[in-house]
Amino acid sequence: MTASTALLTDRYELTMLSAALRDGTASRPCVFELFSRRLSGGRRFGVVAGTGRLLSLLRDFRFGDDELRFLRDEGVADAETLRYLEDYRFTGSIQGYHEGEIYFPGSPILTVEGSFGDAVVLETLALSVLNHDSAVATAASRMSIAAGDRPLAEMGSRRAAEQSAVAAARAAYIAGFDATSNLEAGRTWGIPTMGTAAHSWTLLHDSEEDAFRAQVAELGVDTTLLVDTYDTAEGVRTAIRVAGTELGGVRIDSGDLPLVAAEVRELLDSLGATSTKITVTSDLDEYAIAALAASPVDSYGVGTSVVTGSGYPTASMVYKLVARQDAAGSWVGVAKASADKGSQGGRKAAFRSLSNGTATAETITVSDGFEPLGAAVPLSLVEGSDFPDARPLQVTLVEAGEIDTAYEGAAGTERARAHHLQAREELPVRALALSKSDPAIPTVFLDVE
Structure with missing residues (x-):
């Protein structure tokens, strides 16, 4: 009933x-x-x-x-x-x-x-x-405008009440976001879902390489590897060594994002992974997204800011x-x-x-x-x-x-x-x-x- x-x-x-x-x-x-x-x-x-x-x-x-x-x-x-x-x-x-x-x-x-x-x-x-x-939705639309043609994923479920998280995922999708991490939003509202691994996945394994190999074995080389658990540059090198130059993407979740994104892009290209995409997360809002407009970033993941109306x-x-x-x-x-x-x-x-x-x-x-x-x-x-x-x-x-x-x-x-x-x-x-x-x-x- x-x-x-x-x-x-x-x-x-x-x-x-x-x-x-x-x-x-x-x-x-x-x-x-x-x-x-x-x-x-x-x-x-x-x-x-x-x-x-x-x-x-x-x-x-x-x-x-x-x-x-x-x-x-x-x-x-x-x-x-x-x-x-x-x-x-x-x-x-x-x-x-x-x-x-x-x-x-x-x-x-x-x-x-x-x-x-x-x-x-x-x-x-x-x-x-x-x-x-x-x-x-108003906050999400502003973020969508700032992002331009770059995809946006809503990742704020852990920063909202459980039912509010589902509603927020729907509102963000209506206003221009492309996917959500929330499975209930996917089931109820038909929103595309996404998600790979957190830092805990890397920390679980004896080495970063072991974690990456296990993830690639499960999800294939199209997956996105989180490269900044320890040393970001070394994480990128390990990711390409494990997955090869056809790796789908890497995610950066910390640091001075414009600077780190530029360094990661340069390193990926030098390793021959010219098609590997860069996703950035880490407390993004519309202003941070706008500041990354000139950076070699391919997509964004937004959590706290979008589910709270960006303040x-x-x-x-x-x-x-x-x-x-x-x-x-x-x-x-x-x-x-x-x-x-x-x-x-x-x-x-x-x-x-x-x-x-x-x-x-x-x-x-x-x-x-x-x-x-x-x-x-x-x-x-x-x-x-x-x-x-x-x-x-x-x-x-x-x-x-x-x-x-x-x-x-x-x-x-x-x-x-x-x-x-x-x-x-x-x-x-x-x-x-x-x-x-x-x-x-x-x-x-x-x-x-």
Whole structure:
């Protein structure tokens, strides 16, 4: 039996639900929006990731006997609320940015429409998934840009919680990484896996040569040998003596990487191993990768930095009520008005404004409400002299409770990866810089009332 995801939530959501059932507002039609007020760390763009995982988790958002018993025994929910939750199944609609899409401050990344009771309980699940995965994907995309055509492998499982590691591997793959060391990510999401040996393999054997001979015997000469357990130069010589000049690769995991990579390349070439590739690891981030751009490096392995968002492990997304029906059945835009946490009320439709194929603005139309959710503002409203071309950014993920399966599983992951690479091609050149700055394009809100 599949485990329920319903308790991956905060208590205050059920507290609000109980009160809303009591005062009659639980059935009031509402629109919630997941967005980020700002880009973490002075990044110039963000990357949406986690949508496919969220949809899979939403399928199992059910309150079974065990969950209901816990809520009753802990006094979290009264009898009326327990009856409501016993039959809970999200029956509303969800629109969102395609997974892998680029986003900016104010982008309506996810729009959830349903009754207050149905939609409010999804807040924590949606935020925990998209905040984590989008932070990882944003960092991974920056690393992919820095790496250029050189392959990237995600190797951070030992630096993350076990399930977070699987999610991080998926997010990194969507944003441009080519493989992961995590086998569960390979099984669940169809991501290519890689991995050879650690320093412990060399230390296990009586000599470095014995370790290399055993590895080559098992994996063939196409394998990659870790050459810096003892003396790097001697390790390279031993590797070529054991495997021959057709050795697939060597890995460097320590030292001044630009200098060591140059020395290793020169030594390999002098030994006749001109086709043997060099992989570097050792606490890489986007800045270290960029610094290696001119070095004779063929691929990178990244661990801690990518699974922790390269210093920014959350995307700072929030989930807010932006529109609701009043007692008369009319739609009303609502928003928090705090000075430092204000937001834009009303239902949104989002477009990427383009000029000759390059993004110029995140154009968002705003209204108190439309019926139904899918009835977005016509594209013509954002076309004209200021916005000569615009690409719609939102897709329907859930309609009347039915989840679109195209965004789930291994196929959905590949689809998100392909979409990200296409969306990244639209970014202006200034978006590709690694330094802290304002968002690469402005977010423009247009009132359509």
